Every structure is written in C-alpha cells, then in structure tokens.
Amino acid sequence: MSEPLPIVEMESISISFPGVKALDKVDFRLFPGEVHTLMGENGAGKSTLIKALTGVYKIDSGDIVIAGQSRRLTGTADAQAAGIATVYQEVNLCANLSIGENVMLGHEVRGPLGINWSATHRAAQAALDGMGLGHLDPRQPLATLSLAVQQLVAISRAMVTKTKVLILDEPTSSLDAHEVAGLFTVIRRLRDQGVAILFVSHFLDQVYAISDRLTVLRNGQYVGEYSTRELDRSMLISKMIGKDVETLRGIGSERRANHRSPGDEPLLRAEKIGRKGSIEPTDVTLHRGEILGFAGLLGSGRTELARLLCGADRPDTGRVWMRGKRTEVSNPKAGLDNRIAFSSENRRDEGIIRDLTVRENLVLAVQAKRGWARPIPRREQDALVSKYITALNVRPADPERPIKNLSGGNQQKVLLGRWLATQPDLLILDEPTRGIDVGAKAEIQLTVAQLADDGVSVVFISSELEEVVRLSDRILVLKDHRRIAELENGPGVNADTIVDIIASEVQEEVGA
C-alpha cells in the first residue's frame, strides 16, 4: 500500500509583521482522513499559519501545495473554491435566516420559478443527516440556536461546498463539555469520510481526545510533527515551552527560608475572585515576605488573575481581605491605596513612557498616588531617583536621559523602581525579566528575593518555569483560566513537577 498523498503541504513558510517574525520557515502537512492539531503557546503562530494557507495573509517566502499543485490562495472565498473552509469561533452566518437557508446559502435548489424552498430545505436536511445532525429542523431560525449548534450549522454549510479541508481554530473555547462532545462526534464522522481536519485548541484533554497527529510551533518556529499516540503530555508541553525533561528536572527551588509562620494573618486573602470570560473564581492567599509564583502556559490566566488582584480589572465575583480587613480592589487607585503595585508584562505599552526621562518615568507611580495636583518637589524627586538608580544598579546612572535610550534590562529596573518607590506591601511582577539580558535578569531576581526578605509580599509571574521554581515559596498553577493546583516549593519540587501537573488529565469527560 502506498502512503496517501497529503492534501496540504506547506514548506518553509515565513511571514513577518512589523517587529515580529510570526512564522519562520515553518513546515506543515495535512492528510485526508486525519485530525491534525496545531499546538503552541499563545502567539506561537498557529492562527497565522492558517491564514497563510487560506491567503488571508500573504507569505514572505515558502511554498504551499494543495492537492499536488503549488498554489497561492487569495482569501477565504478563493480557499473555499479550492475546498478549504475555515470555521471560526465567532460563527459567520446570517442570524435572520433559517438553519436550512444558512446551510444552503449560495447553493439553493432552483426551479423554473426561482428558488424551490421545499427542495432547498430537503437538501439541507440531507446535509444535516449526513453529519449526524438529523434532529435539527432546517426551518428553525438560526438565531434561536446556541453558539455551539450554530457552529455545527457552519460546519454543515462548509460540507455542502465540497470541503476537503476543514479548519477549526479554537472552536471549543466557549463550549461546555456536552457541546464539545457533540462537535467531536461530527468531526470524527467527517474524518472517517476522508475530510482533512486542522484543529487548534489549547485544551490538552481535547487535543488528546480528538487528534491523530500534532504539529508543534514555538515562537513562530517549527518544532516537530508527532503522532499523538507517541507523544505523551509532558513531552508535548516540554516541546511547547522548549525545554527537555532532563533540564526541567534539574531545576529546583533555591529558596529554603519559608517566611510564613503558621497562624500569621495573611497580608492578602482573596476568596473566589474571578471575572467572567477571563479567570474562574480562584482563592489566593499571600503572607508577608512571601513570594507566590504563578505558573502556567501563556494564555492560562496568569495575567488575568494578577490584574484582578491589583485592581487593573474589576472582579465580578469574590471577596478580598487585606491585613485582615475586607476591602474592594476594583480599580488601580484602590490598588495603590492598599499598597499593591503591579508591573505589567507589557513594558512597551503599559510600562515605560519612551520619551520621558529616567527620572520622570521613575516618579510616575508615586506622583499618581499622591495626586497630580500636588507635584513632587524636584529635590524630593532627585532623592528618590538617585536612591533607586543606586539600589537597582541602573546603567547609565543618569536620571535625565530619555528612557528609550536605555537597554531593555535597565528600562525594566527603572520600572521596578517606579513601583518600589510607592513602598508597596504587595508587589505583583508580570514577566519582569522577559527579553532582557542575563545580567539584568539575575539582578532583578536578586532584588525580588531581597524585597521578600524585607517583608514585601511578591506575586511573581514568568513564562520561564526555571525562575518561578527557583524564586517562589509557593506556586499556584493555572491552566485554561483556572487554578488547578497550589504547592509549597522546596526540596523535591522542580520544573518538571509543574509540567506534570499541567499535563495531567482532568476528570471531566471530553467527548472521548
């Protein structure tokens, strides 16, 4: 038996956007009759690869072969004509038409007097039957259906147009377990009919339930193609984050001192704080002088949880106590008043102000806290700035230099100084060492450890598990916008422990 030919072959595909190489010589192939999942953390390039295939984005270089022919598609309609349909999470259908009209749109059955509606609805019913959706009434208005069923209608519509490649980019993000099971039944049926299915989801359990094969991307680069059966979950995650399991095992805690004495009043206690569509209700406790790490893949909800704790976003459930007293931290000012400081992961847009000097950037949060009507006297500014330039070893040590002329690492130190100057009791650092050189990184890590020793409580968020495991006293693990575990750090805990937790299956059934 000869190996079947791929229906899609993408070779060495590159696409750049201003300032980012979204795809860097990526290979991908898709066979008829398989479910092939693209895996990678947020921003890895999955959606871009799909848009490269369908011609929504123009590729800078590479080759795309569809059914044996080198092709450059020019967009969704052209892709459709080539037998490639994409169903997005936000379904692209007409809400004011019936199910049948949507399924048959553009393919209505015509008679001498125009569209023959009963024949059209019969054809729609046949199409629905063919997908195992015979229970749907083609005359029912689309608007009355749940999003999940609308999605199935969108897939039915794709099948009417003789689709050979069905692309589903995160179709399950807002579906419940039962709806996912329904979708998977349809996907399996189409696969068995020979349709090639390209699937994207960050829910590991779903990926393992449905995929025959996986292609892993990281940072716009091709990592590899694997048979799902041959790649266990821990291996998959280590490939997504770019660390082999041996390395992960070698990374253990470096903090021995546990600053918490039992019975201590926690500095912060949050009970079931959450925000719809962002993070599920979560408990967080933080003691004085403790470093609490948030671990999880990009997109797991780390930043979302941090933003609720500091008031950058308003929680819609839960209660918060600071120093034993009930409080609301529903906006950034309330955060500062509670002595909570938040340094955003987004250094460029939410952090530094490029055209201001080091001094002006550094005093910003203190100034905001005391109110803009009462400018900080220049002498006080100078004292503050010189203190933090020295403490954090900012180079060059020139307060009047525009911050844009400093290296990323030194910009980050100034940002850290900005928040330290507010004398926070709780400092939340989201990716404080991303994209900076090793020297500056080590300095920032050391500063964080010293702050904790001085009694400041720190929430430390990083994509690099090494840092989280080395620095934290306790680690809260997030996955799919939920807290899935919390562990005391110490001997025996290493980065691989965290990967195993993220990889472990949930109990909930996912349409297997």
Ligand SMILES: Nc1ncnc2c1ncn2[C@@H]1O[C@H](COP(=O)(O)OP(=O)(O)O)[C@@H](O)[C@H]1O
């Ligand atoms: N239209 C665009 N303009 C600029 N940058 C983009 C655009 N689309 C995607 N990117 C960037 O390309 C990278 C890959 O994004 P994407 O393909 O959406 O990732 P994924 O789907 O894996 O989460 C990211 O850094 C993203 O910010």
Ligand SMILES: [Mg+2]
């Ligand atoms: Mg995407």
